[in-house]
Amino acid sequence: MLADDGKRALPLSDEIEFSDMEEAIDAPERVAPVIEFRDVCLAFDEKVILDGISFSVRRGETKIILGRSGGGKSTIIRLILGLIKPDAGRILIDGEDITDYDEPELMQVRQKIGMVFQEGALFDSLPVYENVAYRLREQGVEEDEVEAEVRRMLRFVALEDAIDKMPSELSGGMRRRVGIARALVGDPEIVLFDEPTAGLDPPTARTICELAIKLRDLHDVSSIFVTHEMNNLRYLSSEYAVIDENGEVMFEKEGERLCMINTEIMMLRDGKVGFEGKDEELMRSEDPYIRTFVHGK
């Protein structure tokens, strides 16, 4: 979130000096990309999915990836996790080139990343508690700590009441939220959302977007949000989260005073980056393909 002159906007307070904010934004660890694709190519059989894709995501930034179904959006996420390998190009996570990593090395990289799958991908045989605790259990964390962390995460997604339920007892929206809680355990620096609102009703989809906004603005998490729903784009690129005097999270719209720059949009088109920039630029675009995508005509 930046003010008109390009500076990051924080919850306004008299104690924060403008120069402090400027310093915080320009700190080397903030400027260095957390995720970087360099000329990545991928094809399945004769079908080219990604053709020389390059982009980067900075710390605390959300990259919304738009594109038609089967256009390679989810493939980008799978590449970041190392679930598949590119034909060409390099992929860097936190400055580390993971392109040629083997499975054990990738396991270490994946500890930094949380992934929210399209349908939640919860483990059917485990209750909500065990699903959320999964990563901690694998790391051999003490039971007391596990329970505290699981409850904290379920509180974050407002599902503490469902702690003992089985995934089959949950609605689609609840499954996604449990999926988010599971992804956030261990406080990953990067969270990947693979169409987390697909098939959900608008209020539930809005709730999912609010969680993504909270992660971005209050927890400084870098994320990639794959979607083809324009409502998601509007929420994520025009609203920000702040904490009011009572400690409650509030969502405010950017306006004349503030213009968010921690959310960028990338549109895939025929395996290439068809558009990259801010939501305002996307909305103003005269490109017929983008207009059809954005305005439906």
Next chain:
Amino acid sequence: MHLAAPERAAFCLPFSRLRCNLSLFFDETPPTRFLMNPLFRFIAELQDVSLLLWRSVVSLRHGPRYFAETLRQMDMIGVGSLPIVLLTGFFTGGVLVLQTYPTLEYYSIQNESGRSVATSLIRELGPVLSALMVSGRIGSAISAELGSMVVSQQIEAMRALGTDPIRKLVVPRIAALILMLPLLTVAADIFGLIGGGIVANYIYSQDVQVFVESVRNGISTKDIIGGMIKPIFFGLIIGVVACHKGLSTRGGTVGVGRSVTNSVVTASIWVIIFDFFLAKALQYLLDIGRL
């Protein structure tokens, strides 16, 4: 060369490599075309199965090890399969006596009916039939479970959460099968002998003592050892085939059904083929089956 999407998954990467290697022998043959060739498909699949087995063995070298999951699988495979294996053994023993007794009687060697049923059961039918029953019950369950996990992205989620599915899912299942199938086979053998004895006694009025004596004379320690070695290999075959078929599932719920069928059919065929070669190897190594 570009590869099909599912083959890019880590489990199938070697398959992709093989495709690349094989394609060197062809000028303009598209990869999908030469893969239609059953021979190449068979070689590719054999390579995948071998690599899955290799990765399972390698993963045993260091942790994490999932003992609780292995115990759970042992319970499901061992205790869960016990009733069907016992029934199979009992009635197989019974029918062996039912069919062989009149022939033995014709040659006036009906007192050897116990030897006949014991030899058949302990050397061949016990291990093979137990393996086929377990393949049907457990092989199908494993491939259905893993296949469902693949299509619902649970396997990807597991990998994304930093867990190696081979360690977590494949190794415990194969280990449980290797440990439990020999025990199930012994149970099937015992119930088969009981079934044979009951048929000999009640239908052909043979004295129980005669039957038991004949069994004791008919089998040796080597037979029992041989009968325990076979199920170890059969357990390995069922486990590896079922896990491979499950993890290579594609095509949604229809694909899960296909994987289950393929798993049971493939494992059963391999059990029967391996049985021949194991029998020959045991004949050579333990001097079993020679008069």
